[in-house]
Amino acid sequence: MSSAVWVTRPGAAGERTRKAMESAGFAAFHLPLLRIEFQPPASAPSGTWADLVVFVSANAVEGLERAAGTLGFPVPRRFRAAVIGARTRDRLAAAPWEVDLIAEANNGKALLDAMAGIVDPGTRVWIPAGSRAGSARGLLPEALEREGAVVEVIPVYRTLDRTLEPGEEAVLAAREPGAVICHSPSAAEALHRAAASVAVRRWWDAATLVAVGETTAARLRSLGGVSVRAAAEPSDAGVAAVLDSIEAIQPSGSDT
Numbered sequence: 001m002s003s004a005v006w007v008t009r010p011g012a013a014g015e016r017t018r019k020a021m022e023s024a025g026f027a028a029f030h031l032p033l034l035r036i037e038f039q040p041p042a043s044a045p046s047g048t049w050a051d052l053v054v055f056v057s058a059n060a061v062e063g064l065e066r067a068a069g070t071l072g073f074p075v076p077r078r079f080r081a082a083v084i085g086a087r088t089r090d091r092l093a094a095a096p097w098e099v100d101l102i103a104e105a106n107n108g109k110a111l112l113d114a115m116a117g118i119v120d121p122g123t124r125v126w127i128p129a130g131s132r133a134g135s136a137r138g139l140l141p142e143a144l145e146r147e148g149a150v151v152e153v154i155p156v157y158r159t160l161d162r163t164l165e166p167g168e169e170a171v172l173a174a175r176e177p178g179a180v181i182c183h184s185p186s187a188a189e190a191l192h193r194a195a196a197s198v199a200v201r202r203w204w205d206a207a208t209l210v211a212v213g214e215t216t217a218a219r220l221r222s223l224g225g226v227s228v229r230a231a232a233e234p235s236d237a238g239v240a241a242v243l244d245s246i247e248a249i250q251p252s253g254s255d256t
Contacts, residue, residue: 002026003178003248006203008033008187010162013058013087017181020236026243027178031171033190035162036130038063040070045152049076050126052119054144055083056108056136058091060128063156065095067128082118084111085234106234107213108139121148131158132186161190169199177207178249181239184212185219192223208249210242 007018010032021028036059055061068075075097082103083089089104102118105111119125125144129136141151164172180203182188188211195204208227211217217230229245231238243249 002250003207004029004175005178005243005249006031006172006175006180006207008181008191009183010034010036013183017183017236017239021181021240021243024240024243026240026249027175029171029175031164031168032162033164033194034187035160037158037160038066038156039158040067041154041156044070044072045126045154047124048073049079050124050152051080052102052123052125052149053079053081054111054125054127054136054140055081055088055092056127056129056140057084058088059130059157060136061088061091061095063130064126064128064154065097067154067156082111082115084108087235107215108136112140112143119144119147119149123149125149125151127151127153128156129153130186131155159186161193164194164197164200169197172199172203177203179208179210179243179246180204181210182212182216182220185216188216188219188223188225191220192225208246210239212239 005021005026005028007014007028007030009017014030014032018028018030078098078100080102081092081099083092085106092099103111103114105114127136127140137153141153144151180191182191194200208229209220209225211220211228211230212234214230217228220228229242231242
């Protein structure tokens, strides 16, 4: 019997990843370690709508969409945007806005490269963000400000740890650890904190920790993760490719 794959990503995105892993033949299950709480900004951004909005996640798109009515000025008919990731792009396409998508990349550094020459001194940039450290709060605003942009990071959601219920810990205890999928440094940190539980510690010690990218992989290693692998691209397909390379996790019906 193949070992199981634990998807820790919160919400509907985590369920999509579980279904994608299941479709690839893996014995995947979804127990989120984080929860997302959307909130309006504590204070309205200054001035009017920005010249450019940079979205780093689908949660950032939803958070700004929810907060738009609280900003004190109307959303323009059309505005420019840049995004990290295909899922963020798709969520933006579903929002009730007309958007000129000027740049798209899979991580913050690549997005900055894609935006080269687009941001001029004085360009007003908004970056809707969560409550925890990441490219939205570090790499992106710092690099854009060096180019002369006027950057405002707008907190529109909080990422909070979610405590597993006894029944969920029983699910972990009943399955053979194969891989744990972490989609962010926050997920890596939540997994490490949750390992105070015997059921989670068993997975931390025995499973391969699969990160959606190198930044998350580095955080897992810094927390003491021993068997850590990173997807070549931050997507379900990239994660599935990593799982394919793990001997203990053979897709259902595999003869290898």
